[in-house]
Amino acid sequence: MNAIPDHRHLKEIARQVRLDIVEMLFRAGSGHLGGSLSAADILVALFFGEMRAKAGDPCWIDRDRFILSKGHGAPAYYAILARLGYFPREELDTLRQFGSILQGHPDSGCTPGVEIPTGSLGQGLSIANGLALAVRLNGHGSRIYALLGDGEVQEGQIWEAAMTAAHYGLDNLVAILDRNRLQIDGHTAEVMSIEPIADKWKAFGWHTLEVDGHDIPQLLAAFTACKAVKGRPSMIIAHTVKGKGVSIFEGQKKYHGTAPNPEEYQQALKELGG
Amino acid sequence: MSAKESTRVEYGKTLAQLGAENPQIVVLDADLSGSTQTHHFAKIFHDRFFNVGIAEQDLMGTAAGLALGGKIPFASTFAMFATGRAWEQIRQTIAYGNLNVKIVASHGGITVGEDGGSHQAVEDLALMRILPNLVVLVPADGPETRAMTRWAAAYPGPVYMRTGRMALPLIYDDNYVFELGRGSLLREGGDVTLMGIGIMVQACLDAAALLAQDGIEARVANFGCLKPLDWELVVDSARRTGAMVTAEEHMVTGGLGSAVSEILAEHCPAPLKRIGLRDTFGMSGKPDDLLKHYGLTANDIKQAALKVIARKANHQVSPVMNLKAPGLAWR
Numbered sequence: 084m085n086a087i088p089d090h091r092h093l094k095e096i097a098r099q100v101r102l103d104i105v106e107m108l109f110r111a112g113s114g115h116l117g118g119s120l121s122a123a124d125i126l127v128a129l130f131f132g133e134m135r136a137k138a139g140d141p142c143w144i145d146r147d148r149f150i151l152s153k154g155h156g157a158p159a160y161y162a163i164l165a166r167l168g169y170f171p172r173e174e175l176d177t178l179r180q181f182g183s184i185l186q187g188h189p190d191s192g193c194t195p196g197v198e199i200p201t202g203s204l205g206q207g208l209s210i211a212n213g214l215a216l217a218v219r220l221n222g223h224g225s226r227i228y229a230l231l232g233d234g235e236v237q238e239g240q241i242w243e244a245a246m247t248a249a250h251y252g253l254d255n256l257v258a259i260l261d262r263n264r265l266q267i268d269g270h271t272a273e274v275m276s277i278e279p280i281a282d283k284w285k286a287f288g289w290h291t292l293e294v295d296g297h298d299i300p301q302l303l304a305a306f307t308a309c310k311a312v313k314g315r316p317s318m319i320i321a322h323t324v325k326g327k328g329v330s331i332f333e334g335q336k337k338y339h340g341t342a343p344n345p346e347e348y349q350q351a352l353k354e355l356g357g
Numbered sequence: 358m359s360a361k362e363s364t365r366v367e368y369g370k371t372l373a374q375l376g377a378e379n380p381q382i383v384v385l386d387a388d389l390s391g392s393t394q395t396h397h398f399a400k401i402f403h404d405r406f407f408n409v410g411i412a413e414q415d416l417m418g419t420a421a422g423l424a425l426g427g428k429i430p431f432a433s434t435f436a437m438f439a440t441g442r443a444w445e446q447i448r449q450t451i452a453y454g455n456l457n458v459k460i461v462a463s464h465g466g467i468t469v470g471e472d473g474g475s476h477q478a479v480e481d482l483a484l485m486r487i488l489p490n491l492v493v494l495v496p497a498d499g500p501e502t503r504a505m506t507r508w509a510a511a512y513p514g515p516v517y518m519r520t521g522r523m524a525l526p527l528i529y530d531d532n533y534v535f536e537l538g539r540g541s542l543l544r545e546g547g548d549v550t551l552m553g554i555g556i557m558v559q560a561c562l563d564a565a566a567l568l569a570q571d572g573i574e575a576r577v578a579n580f581g582c583l584k585p586l587d588w589e590l591v592v593d594s595a596r597r598t599g600a601m602v603t604a605e606e607h608m609v610t611g612g613l614g615s616a617v618s619e620i621l622a623e624h625c626p627a628p629l630k631r632i633g634l635r636d637t638f639g640m641s642g643k644p645d646d647l648l649k650h651y652g653l654t655a656n657d658i659k660q661a662a663l664k665v666i667a668r669k670a671n672h673q674v675s676p677v678m679n680l681k682a683p684g685l686a687w688r
Contacts, residue, residue, distance in 0.1 A: 121430045148425075151545055194619075199425055199456075203449040212423015221427065222382070240446075243415035244385065251407070270372060 093299045096166065097127040098355060101328045103162035103175060105351045108342040111179040114187070117153040117325040117338040121155045121263035122295070125321050128302035129228055129259075130163050138168035141195050147225050148198055148214050153232035153261060154183060154188040154341070161185050163193070166327020205238025206348035207231065208258060212244055215253040215316075226310070227256045234266030236299035237275045242287070248316040249288030256316040257309045258289075261296065263335045284318040296321025329354050362499030364555075365463040367443035368520050369394025371506040372431060376402045382510060383423055385409060385432040386418045393463040393520075394435035398469055413438045417460070424456040429510060436462035436478035436519055444484055451515050452488040458516075459509045465495070465519035466606030467634070467651060468644040477639035478519075479665050483611020486584050487516040492537065493517040493609075495521035497558035500529040508535045519555065519605075523644055526555060526559055528579070540587035546574030549662045549669075550594035550601050554580050554613045557604035557632070563655035564604075568662055575662060580613055591620045593628040600665035604658050609633035628668035630661035664676035 100123050107323045108114040130136075134147040151160050165172045170184060177183035184193045188202025195354065200212075201207050211229035218225045248256055248335065260280070277283075284291040290312040292303040300319065309317035325339070326332030329351040332343075343351055351357070374438040375382050376398050383405045390396040390408065399406035407423075409415050413434055420432040432439070439462035440447070451458045462481065462583055471476045485493045494509070496502040502520065529544065543558070544565050553561035558579045560642035576598050595601055601621065603614040616633030621627055634651050640650060649656055 144427075161581045182488060196502055199421065200453045203445060206414075206418050206446055206450055209418020209446075210422040210425065212415075213419040213424070213425045215422070216383075216419070217423045217426020220405065240412075240414040240418065243409070243412035244418065247409050247412070250410075289432060 090300050090338065093127050093131055095346070096131055097299070098107060099126050100127055100159060100162045100166065102352070102355045102357045103165070104158045105305055105329070105343060105348065105355065107158050107162065107175050107178045109348045110176055111342060112239040113179060113342050114158055115340050116332060116342065117265065118153060118156050118261065118263065119159040120327045120329065120332060121325045122153070122159050122230060122261045124297045124299055125230065125259055125261060125302060126159050128162050128299045129306070131169060132303050132305045134228065134300065138196070145223055145225055148227045150198060150211045150214070150227070150229040151189055151201050152211070152229050153204065153235050155203030156230065156261070157185070157187065157189050159199070160189060164194070164196040165276045167196070170194070187237070199257045204235040205231065205240040206312040208241055208244035211256055212248050212251070212253060215248070215256040216251060218255055225255070229256070229258045231258055231260050233262045233264065233271050233277060234274070235282070236260065236277055236280070238302070241300070245284065245289065253316045254313050257306065257319065258316065259319045261323055262320050263323045264302060265325040265334070265339060267336070267338050267339050281320055290315045290317045291320065292317070292336055293320045293322065296323035297327055358391040361526055363522065363524045364496050364499065364520040365394045365522060366504040367499040367502040368461055369397040369508050371382045371503045373397040373401055375507065375510050376405065379429065379510065381427065381429045382428050383407065383428045384431055385416055385420050387411055387438070389434050392435070393461070396650060397435045399582055405574060410430055414446050415443040417443040418450060418475060420458045421450040421454065421456050422584040424458045429457060429459070429467070430678055431459045431461055433461045433463065435476060436465040436475055436481040437441065440478060440484040440517070447526040447655040448488055452490045455490045456515055457513055458665055460516065460519070461506070462518060463520045463662050464522050464602050466521060466555065467639040467647045468523045468606065470522065470644045470647065471569070471641050474600040479608050480611065481519060481577060482583055482605070482613070483615070486611060486616065488599060489673040491584065492582070495581055495583055496520065496553055497579050497581055498525050498528045500527065500533045501535065503531070504533050504535040505581070508514045508537070510663045512537070521556055523556065525556055528558060528562070537683050538582055538585040538587060539688050540582065541579045542576070542590070545577055546576040546578035546599065547598055547640040548573045548575060549666050550576040550578065550598045551604065551658060551662065552578050552591070552594070552601065552613065553604045556606050556654065560653065560658055561604055564658035564662065567659045573666065574661070583616065585614060586616045586620070591617055592625045593620055600628050600662070600669040602658055602661045602665060604632040604653070606653060607633050609635055628665040630665050632658055632661055
């Protein structure tokens with residue numbers, strides 16, 4: 084969006100997005116807290132520092148495209164879309180409620196700015212591939228971004244899609260892995276180990292890099308680096324902390340899909356400066 | 358019987374023609390392009406053909422992405438794998454997202470033959486009919502295949518079409534016009550209605566000829582548009598003939614037999630028999646032997662017709678309460 088992203092400004096946006104996430108989930112009484120907070124910096128860097136899109140014209144043909152393959156990160160996505168002006172911020176108060184434009188998982192039929200329904204894991208990368216092929220056929224310069232969860236790559240379809248992207252040399256595609264190391268039942272290492280994850284993507288033919296997923300300059304540099312890659316798709320493994328930003332949520336599997344209680348909410352507001 | 362055409366071959370040839378007419382059409386396959394007949398398109402439009410390998414889930418997702426990017430994707434593989442392996446991809450992305458994806462699946466039904474039960478999709482119509490937004494089509498011959506393929510390319514929404522392996526006799530000519538949500542009446546008769554889909558439409562016509570030899574006049578209708586189903590034609594047929602038979606190369610549950618049962622039960626109860634597979638998988642064999650084994654021949658339809666006609670005599674016809682069809686409000 085911005086010509087020259089101001090890192091400090093983006094960091095401040097990320098803080099506000101985290102506050103929005105905590106508010107939304109507290110109000111809704113349910114939702115996926117941990118994975119929304121872990122992805123907040125990635126999404127802020129992407130939407131405010133990298134992607135070309137117009138909130139006033141969500142169907143702008145030349146826009147860069149984003150697929151939230153880890154659809155349960157919807158609260159973070161919604162907070163960002165609202166902040167960009169895709170819909171009024173008051174809508175955030177209606178998350179998960181009857182009649183809301185903000186469904187529990189992203190639904191393109193309800194929410195301006197959302198490209199496609201997601202939430203059933205493992206499917207977003209194939210969709211991103213299809214978009215990347217379409218954009219290439221159309222001769223457009225748009226870039227395609229997809230955010231995957233680390234537990235999500237346990238789905239077999241991810242690896243089907245990994246082969247397809249490399250086979251067709253989709254260099255307009257960047258996948259980002261939110262490597263927060265936790266899934267509903269516990270640590271990914273215990274539930275179903277995904278390591279050596281970087282080597283896997285490399286072996287599948289992807290340009291693969293690793294960054295601190297909470298370091299906005301690193302994320303922005305990675306997006307830039309991916310643009311120089313020709314003939315291969317890019318995977319950015321973003322090392323993150325689940326529940327990042329609020330000490331009591333960090334690294335706790337309990338908060339994968341749990342909303343904060345009133346005490347936790349107060350604590351979160353204090354830590355996030357709300 | 359003169360010329361015969363296979364629905365999968367006519368699909369493949371029509372697709373290649375459409376490729377020349379509309380540059381937005383793209384085709385995907387999962388390593389079965391020779392069988393599904395998408396190879397006709399692939400040969401001419403190499404840059405618009407995407408083989409994703411043996412990966413049906415990825416096939417549907419990639420097709421969805423292409424639709425999202427403004428293309429008109431036709432995704433083909435065997436009916437078993439398209440609807441079974443990738444059901445959730447179709448449900449979550451293509452149907453839920455109401456995307457402009459055409460899933461054209463070949464090798465539907467038991468006439469796949471020798472490959473056996475693992476490759477004979479006898480549940481695909483049930484799996485697709487349950488999905489909101491999706492149109493479900495089963496052509497009965499070559500001309501209907503060509504008409505439906507062209508219609509699907511022009512229709513801005515998700516479509517599932519089942520094609521088959523066998524060459525089929527021609528029922529229509531190229532003046533045939535396909536209409537969404539409309540059945541097609543092939544023969545008029547007042548004693549019983551035979552409702553067919555796919556290869557069973559010709560079997561219904563043959564059964565009607567057999568019945569005519571016994572002085573019984575059968576109404577025959579093709580319900581090639583399984584969803585949305587022609588509600589009015591079902592109710593009208595039940596009112597006029599009072600005895601109904603459905604015939605499909607599919608389980609009797611979930612497909613045409615179920616759809617007609619639902620309409621009759623709700624709006625116009627009438628004696629009904631359903632021809633199709635009953636709670637069983639297929640097996641290897643010559644198509645004709647399999648059709649006989651599973652009771653899918655013209656004679657089976659005739660016997661079913663005689664039974665429903667006999668039941669009609671004892672049947673208390675209930676008044677038809679509301680003849681206003683819901684039309685296409687299903688979307």
